[in-house]
Amino acid sequence: KNQVEQSPQSLIILEGKNCTLQCNYTVSPFSNLRWYKQDTGRGPVSLTIMTFSENTKSNGRYTATLDADTKQSSLHITASQLSDSASYICVVTNNYGQNFVFGPGTRLSVLP
């Protein structure tokens, strides 16, 4: 069964600290994995996309990693800011390109 799990469910950190969010998937065959950021009351916005051959990809203070062997991905946020408070959603696409499997998201709260 195609599934995407994320942990933790929620996270609270202080401004300036780093954090890492986890994503495990069983989607097969694998095409790509995206991390989305969803601000409260808004639609998700793509942060990074990674294909099978990519291990690491950065977008500013966001760095995503992918281990296709263990089917795990992480999103590392460096020097967090208040504006990082949002839900972060991991989405895995199967090899047919039209089957998107969404994880439940991690709710991050950055406190001053």
Add this chain to the structure above:
Amino acid sequence: GAGVSQSPSNKVTEKGKDVELRCDPISGHTALYWYRQSLGQGLEFLIYFQGNSAPDKSGLPSDRFSAERTGGSVSTLTIQRTQQEDSAVYLCASSLVSGGRGYNEQFFGPGTRLTVL
């Protein structure tokens, strides 16, 4: 041009009434998706349109839900005889292409928050 737009942004209705939610995708995007997001939950796929192909309706929760896409652009999601459990945010997304090895970023609208009293 502009991003994906949805209307209304908020809709409050009484149980048993019908509602229509509208989505205007990004111009030129051939794929359009509808999702439902209940409070604190992940996105739930509802329906997918790609070009002139028959839509993938596999995610629609009941026959009270239907959607159409006219002229390959604007889409309307209709919920008939609304129930309280239909209360959620309904998100629409579009992408440039779909099918094959997808590198297809979905661009999401802001959603319509539906409240059924």
